[in-house]
Amino acid sequence: MGPHPAVAAIRLAVRRVLHDLLNDQQNPGAHPDRPAERPPSPLVLVACSGGADSMALASALAFEAPRLGIRAGGVTVDHGLQPGSDLRADEVVLRLRQLGLDPVESVAVTVGRDGGPEAAARDARYAALDALAERHGAAAVLLGHTRDDQAETVLLGLARGSGIRSLSGMAAVSGAGGRYRRPFLHVDRQTARKACMVQSLPVWDDPHNADPAYTRSRLRHEGLPALEKALGKGVVEALARTAQLSRDDADALDSWARQAESSVRDAGGLLECAKLYALPPAVRRRILRRAAIEAGAPAGSLFARHIEEVDRLITGWRGQGAINLPGKVVAQRQGGRLVIRQG
Numbered sequence: 297m298g299p300h301p302a303v304a305a306i307r308l309a310v311r312r313v314l315h316d317l318l319n320d321q322q323n324p325g326a327h328p329d330r331p332a333e334r335p336p337s338p339l340v341l342v343a344c345s346g347g348a349d350s351m352a353l354a355s356a357l358a359f360e361a362p363r364l365g366i367r368a369g370g371v372t373v374d375h376g377l378q379p380g381s382d383l384r385a386d387e388v389v390l391r392l393r394q395l396g397l398d399p400v401e402s403v404a405v406t407v408g409r410d411g412g413p414e415a416a417a418r419d420a421r422y423a424a425l426d427a428l429a430e431r432h433g434a435a436a437v438l439l440g441h442t443r444d445d446q447a448e449t450v451l452l453g454l455a456r457g458s459g460i461r462s463l464s465g466m467a468a469v470s471g472a473g474g475r476y477r478r479p480f481l482h483v484d485r486q487t488a489r490k491a492c493m494v495q496s497l498p499v500w501d502d503p504h505n506a507d508p509a510y511t512r513s514r515l516r517h518e519g520l521p522a523l524e525k526a527l528g529k530g531v532v533e534a535l536a537r538t539a540q541l542s543r544d545d546a547d548a549l550d551s552w553a554r555q556a557e558s559s560v561r562d563a564g565g566l567l568e569c570a571k572l573y574a575l576p577p578a579v580r581r582r583i584l585r586r587a588a589i590e591a592g593a594p595a596g597s598l599f600a601r602h603i604e605e606v607d608r609l610i611t612g613w614r615g616q617g618a619i620n621l622p623g624k625v626v627a628q629r630q631g632g633r634l635v636i637r638q639g
């Protein structure tokens with residue numbers, strides 16, 4: 297008898313990603329900062345919170361990796377935000393070792409105060425995962441984001457009025473050299489939970505995930521169920537499809553903007569307003585955003601409203617003054633040119 301369908305589904309998802317990874321390593325051109333030499337037995341780490349999604353991911357990695365000549369390890373990050381978080385981290389380490397993963401590490405981080413508490417925890421976590429992956433020379437770090445997480449991200453973006461780059465949600469491959477991989481973006485949360493249950497894997501339920509103080513938690517427990525009730529089942533799947541379609545569109549527009557950029561700069565490299573005006577707004581705004589980031593505006597603090605304001609220097613010129621952007625960047629018109637630089 298084969299494995300339970302839920303276990304088969306999570307293993308297949310991980311097997312696909314491991315195959316992709318091996319292909320990328322044989323084909324280093326796909327990621328220029330990846331070393332051309334393929335290590336004899338690459339190491340893949342799973343980032344595990346102890347929750348159902350990442351425990352399921354760890355179990356599938358432990359099963360599939362040895363069959364492909366890949367070493368499987370694990371890491372859990374202790375954000376130190378709840379009493380007893382260090383004990384939980386120790387427990388996760390133990391469970392990962394029981395699955396046969398090696399090396400397994402717990403990393404304690406200090407969560408800063410920049411942005412909201414969730415964003416600060418995420419920044420600290422990724423910094424720790426980056427450092428650990430470097431230290432072990434890991435070929436990849438797997439993350440347990442599911443199709444449900446993707447659907448929630450799309451809905452949150454829609455509610456904020458975001459553009460299609462935000463609506464494209466989380467990428468299957470991201471980070472330096474394509475380090476982060478998300479094998480479960482097409483696997484639903486129920487399947488991951490079921491896979492843990494039938495394999496008798498104990499899982500930890502983060503109280504934050506059920507706390508109505510958090511937007512994502514309210515969306516998960518109230519928003520999405522209400523949408524499904526009103527519109528029928530399949531909303532999650534449809535939103536995840538929107539993410540994929542948006543990603544393809546956003547990539548195409550980014551590429552168009554990169555190509556158009558040189559044609560809107562004069563010999564001195566300044567942006568020419570008349571030429572920018574002639575471009576479709578989606579392409580023009582991408583060029584303005586890139587110019588602001590190049591001048592030193594931090595990407596994470598540069599919002600659509602900032603770019604819209606700069607855009608009005610092109611499309612609604614009434615002699616307005618300089619626009620201040622995050623990172624002390626200033627955008628202003630000088631005759632027929634747009635200058636974006638450190639103020």
Ligand SMILES: Nc1ncnc2c1ncn2[C@@H]1O[C@H](COP(=O)(O)OP(=O)(O)OP(=O)(O)O)[C@@H](O)[C@H]1O
Binds near residue numbers: 342343345421440502
């Ligand atoms: N404390 C942590 N240590 C290591 N990895 C983590 C940690 N928290 C989250 N991750 C990684 O990021 C992914 C997404 O995080 P998120 O907070 O959405 O998940 P979760 O609900 O905490 O737990 P899980 O995905 O494990 O059920 C996790 O699946 C896991 O791969």
